[in-house]
Amino acid sequence: MARQKAIFVERRSYRRRRMIDGLRLLPFVGLFLWFVPLLWTDAGPDGVSTADAIIFIFGIWVSLVAATAFLTRRALGEDDNPPTGDL
Amino acid sequence: MATLNVLVAVCLAYVAFLFAVAFAAERAALRGRTNWLRSPIVYTLSLSIYCTAWTFYGAVGYAARSGLEYLTIYIGPSLVMFGWWWILRKLVRIGRSQRITSIADLISSRYGKSNLLAVGVTLLAVIGTTPYIALQLQSVTLSFEVFADVQSGGEEIAGQGSNALLVALGLTLFTIIFGTRNLDVNERHHGVVMAIAVEAVVKLFALLAVGVFVVWGIGGGFASTLERIDASEIGMWQMSGDRWASLIFLSAAAFLCLPRMFQVMVVENEDEGHLRTASWAFPAYLMVMSLFVVPIAVVGLELLPTGSNPDLFVLTLPLATGNEGLAMLSFLGGFSSATSMVIVAALALATMVSNHIVMPIWLSANGSGVQMSGDVRNVVIMARRVSIGAVVGLGYLYYQFSGGGTALASIGLISFAGVAQFLPVLLGGIFWRGATRPGAFTGLTVGFLVWAYSLLLPSFGTGAMLSEQIMTAGPFGIGWLRPQAFFGIEGLDPLVHAIFWSISLNTFAFVAVSLITFPSPLERLQGAQFVNVFEHSQGPRSWSGSVGQSEDLMIMAQRIIGAREAQALFEREAQRQGVSGFLPEPSPDFLHALERELSGSVGAATAHAMIGQIVGGASVSVEDLMAVADETAQMMEYSSQLEAKSEEQARTARQLRQANEKLTQISVQKDNFLSQVSHELRTPMTSIRAFSEILRDSDKLSEAEKVKYSSIIHDEAVRLTRLLDDLLDLSVLENGQVNLNVQKGMLSDLLDHAVATALTGSGIDSLKVTRRRASEAVALHTDLERLSQVFINLIANAQKYCDADQPELTIEVGRTDETLVIDFIDNGAGITKEEQAVIFEKFSRVGAQKAKGAGLGLAICREVMARLDGSVQYLPGQGGAAFRVTLPDRVALAAE
Structure with a gap:
């Protein structure tokens, strides 16, 4: 039993580390997505309408907020003392 | 005039309410009920001072002019918050462990507590922030005018300048009251933070209210508003990619480097855990703040007469549609944005000015008088108050001299670009141990010069600061130095151009000079502490002090952090050291703790200097x-x-x-x-x-x-x-009374005689003697009779004591470097180790006295050889008993 428990803890801390990796990666994901508008062509028949742009940009925003909230919670738990070292 | 009067009344009531909130928060903090003051929500809301009046009013105007570009100002900070694990977490930890009081303090502290650097950063921060404060004053004045215009029907209202003055005075008062009530060791201001948190809610609510009104009240719902947007003049995505990328970078950099942001984000941070909430909650706040900007702009453009100022749509739309209550709420929102920014900016700048400019000057003016002169605590507080007044006053003067014109509108981004110059030094300081003070100084200088030359000075308009000729042909006709086309690269947007060149030249200078210079020991220690803050939050640097100085330290600490706090601190430290009373030993640990406490009040460099004055000498040098x-x-x-x-x-x-x-x-x-x-x-x-x-x-x-x-x-x-x-x-x-009869002779003759004499009277077979005559051809010059006596004795011993069946004696003659050795080796059992020690003693006899003799033979031999300057020793490990007679070489040489 003790052995199984150890495996369980190991898995959990592994999960936490991957969550922190995700946290680290998130700003770059955001930057990438928010740089997508650079590819859009300017005004013209093929242009992107402002309404669509708003939906795209705010969609990214909402997803990033949700992802950060989720990852932060999963990575650091509810305890008041998050792990401080670089894991 | 009724509306205007109501507005003034509401405004006054609102201000009174803010005072009450701040006061209540201070009271609660004093009583220790800080649970709700320290909640992550309050922290997140306090970050919202990022959204100033420039963003509250200006975002709509920005959107009306340039479409979605205004979003970059919010996207940059959002990215920084999403990436809190990288930078903010480290900044906050460093701020807490080093008791950092401002961004100038952080930079000076990192680069060896250099006050010069702190002064530089402070001055640059003041230069960058003053126009921004002016902008806030302008926005409040403008919004007043809107109401006044509506009331008077366009009639000029006298004394609009006095509005700005009144606002400036009120803000100064508020900041002084709640910003310098106490010299908190942590430099935290519960009242101020609470007030700006409330203001954050008010401005968000106000903007949301206007937005909801516009979308569902005027626009006819979500879908139709989107249609209106597409149909409007900003209906198509039009964006230059370089501006989009540069502005996201710029706003992210400014978010980290703005003194007021640093103040709320790092200095006022109570708990690192708050960052976890703020990391998603603050981007959410920013998103909501910017959500209704485009609809308001589009509807404003559609409904309001052409030529009306889009910067004021938030206010004029409700007024134009007859919603005075909503307009008033909107006014309060803008008012909140402006005031909270001015309060925190003034506080942050005043901390920097008093800690890094006023206090060092005061200290050096008073020489070694830290102990003798008046109350330092009062001096610090006075310096703060004067600095607050000066900072707000500068903003007001700037507003007055710039005439409140449109030149101010662009100042937001210019100001951002100015403070963004701290970014390379800041990030280099916390991530790169090789960053040095000269590097930081050079980088900052280069960055600010480029910024001022390519962005700030041209912003006053061609001909105002830089002449037409410089703008078009470069200074002294040097074409590649044109302010808006460095190295002849033309066609760039001036802002993008300035950001690109200032930040890259700044970074380049910083890195290059850091690489070729060598940091001082203190700098290296601080660098290691900053970069590896998660590995050790305790400092390795230390003071060394003597016992008598504790009292002086106490006197000084009382003056700076207050008598009761100082006594409590000293008593606590004394207890920790196991000393009774109030005076702990000035151990390095204690001095270090004290320095940190003091640096919370007067900044790291000043605290360092003050303790240095008392303890004598700087901290540990090489x-x-x-x-x-x-x-x-x-x-x-x-x-x-x-x-x-x-x-x-x-x-x-x-x-x-x-x-x-x-x-x-x-x-x-x-x-x-x-x-x-x-x-x-x-x-x-x-x-x-x-x-x-x-x-x-x-x-x-x-x-x-x-x-x-x-x-x-x-x-x-x-x-x-x-x-x-x-x-x-x-x-x-033994008595040395012997007279040597020195003669010449051959060793072989001597041995012949000795063997013959020793074996006289016994059978031929009793002892077989083996010799090598060739080696015995050595001429001697010594007392031959005595030497012969030794040989006889040794041969006779061999005959007497050798217990082999066929006793044999080998006599070997050899020469080492400086000696002639003659070995007598028999094939018996030899002599045991215990006996070896005593055989040369008088009266010693080996074995069970089976043979006759008084045990004097070897003792005599030893004495004889000593007289002849040689020796006789037992030679172990030869398979039997073996004796070595050693003669000095000169005995042999002398004969040749």
């Missing part, structure tokens, strides 16, 4: 470290000396033990010898007495019997004489 290393080396040497001594003593003790053993053995031998000598003497004496009595008393002896008995008496007498001769000989030799 020389100190070397001295310490010296001491350590001395101690190590001393201990190794002790070790050597104790080893020597052990050796001596061992020798003494050996000597003692030897003495004991000798004593036993003496006893043995005495009994032996008495036996030796007694046996012949008994025979002599008995036979002489027979000769005397018996008459019937035959002639032959007489001869026989007489000869026995004679033999025994000879034996006695020989024994006595030996004893006498030894005594003479």
Whole structure:
């Protein structure tokens, strides 16, 4: 039993580390997505309408907020003392 | 005028409400009920001072002019918050562990507590922030005018400038009251933070209210608003990619570097855990703040007459549609944005100005007078108050002189670009240990010069600061130095151009100079502490002080952090050290803790200087470290000396033990010898007495019997004489009274004689002697008789004691460097180790005394050889008993 428990803890801390990796990666994901508008062509028949742009940009925003909230919670738990070292 | 009066009344009531909130928060903090003051929500809301009046009013105007570009101002900070694990987490930890009070403090502290750097950063921050404060004052004044215009129907209202003055005065008062109430060691202001949190809610609510009104009140719902947007003049995505990318970078950099953001984000941070909530909650706040900007802009453009200021749509739309209540709410939102920004910016700048400019000047003006002169605490607080007044006053002056014109509108981004110059030095400082002070100084200088030249000065308009000629042809006609086309690269947007060149040249100079310069020891220590803040939050640097200084430190600390707090601190430290009373030992730990406490009030560099003044000397220098290393080396040497001594003593003790053993053995031998000598003497004496009595008393002896008995008496007498001769000989030799009869002769002859003499009277086979005559051809010049005596003795010993069946004696002659050696080796059992130690002693006899002899032979040999400047030793490990006779070479050489 003790052995199984150890495996369980190991898995959990592994999960936490991957969550922190995700946290680290998130700003770059955001930057990438928010740089997508650079590819859009300017005004013209093929242009992107402002309404669509708003939906795209705010969609990214909402997803990033949700992802950060989720990852932060999963990575650091509810305890008041998050792990401080670089894991 | 009713609306205007109501507006003024509401405004005053709102201000009173803010005062009350701040006051209540201070009271609650004093009573220790800080749970709700310290919630992550309050922290997140306090970050919203990022959204100033420029963003509250200006975002709509920005959107009306440039479409979605305004979003970059919110996207940058959002990215920084999403990436909190990278930078903010480290900044906050450093801020807490080093008691950082401002961004100038952070930079100066990182680069060896350099006050010069702190002064530089402070000045640049003031330059960058003053126009921004002016912008806030302008926005409040403009929004007042909107109401006044509506009321008066366009009539000019007198004294609009006085509005700005009143606002400036009010803000100064508020900041002074709640920003300098106490010199908190952590530089945290619960009242201010609470007030700006409330203002954050008000401005968000106000903007949301206007947005909801516009979308669902005027626009006719979500979908139709989107249609309106697409139909409007900003309906198509039009964006230059370089501006989009540069502005996201710029706003992210400014978010980290703005003094007011640093103040709320790092300095006022109560708990690192708050960052976790803020990391998603603040981007959410920003998103909501920017959500209705485009609809408001589009509807404003559609409904309001052309030519109306889009910057004021948030206010004019509700007014134009007759919603005065909503307009008032909107006004309060803008008012909140402006005031919270001014309050925090003034506070942050005042902290920097007083800590890094006023206090150092005051300290140096008062020389060593930290202990003697007046109350430092009051000086610090006064410096803060004056600085707050000065900062707000500067903003007001700027507003007055710039005439409140449209030049201010662009100042937001210019200001951002100015403070963004801190970014390379800031990030380099916390991630790169190789960053040095000269590097930081150079980088900042280059960055600010480029920024001022390419962005700030041209912003005043062509001809105002830089002449037309410089703008088009470059200074002194140097074309590649044109302010908006460096290196001849034209066509870039001026803002993008300035950001690109200032940040890249800044970074380049910073890195290059850092690479070629060498940091001071303190700088290196601080660098390691900053970069590796998660590994050790305790500082390795230390003070060294003497006991008498504790009292001086106490006096100083009382003046800075207050008598009660200082006493509590000292008592706590004393208890920790196990000392009773109020005066702890000025241990490095204590001094370090005290320095941090003080730096919370007066900044790291000043605290460092003040403690340095009292303790004397700076903190540990390389020389100190070397001295310490010296001491350590001395101690190590001393201990190794002790070790050597104790080893020597052990050796001596061992020798003494050996000597003692030897003495004991000798004593036993003496006893043995005495009994032996008495036996030796007694046996012949008994025979002599008995036979002489027979000769005397018996008459019937035959002639032959007489001869026989007489000869026995004679033999025994000879034996006695020989024994006595030996004893006498030894005594003479030992006393050094011997006269050497030095002659010349050959070693081989001497050995021949010795072998013949020693073996006289015994069978030929009793001892087989092996010699190598070739090696024996050595001429000698010494006392041959004595030497011969030694040889005879050794050969006779071999004959007597060799216990082999066929005894053999090998005589080998050899020469080493400076000696002639003659070895006598037999094939017997040899001599045991215990006996080897004593065989050369007088009266010692080997074995069970099976052979005759008084045990004087080898002792005599040793004495003889000593007289001849040679030696005779037992040579172990030769398969039998072996003796080595050593003669100095000169004995042999002399003969040649």
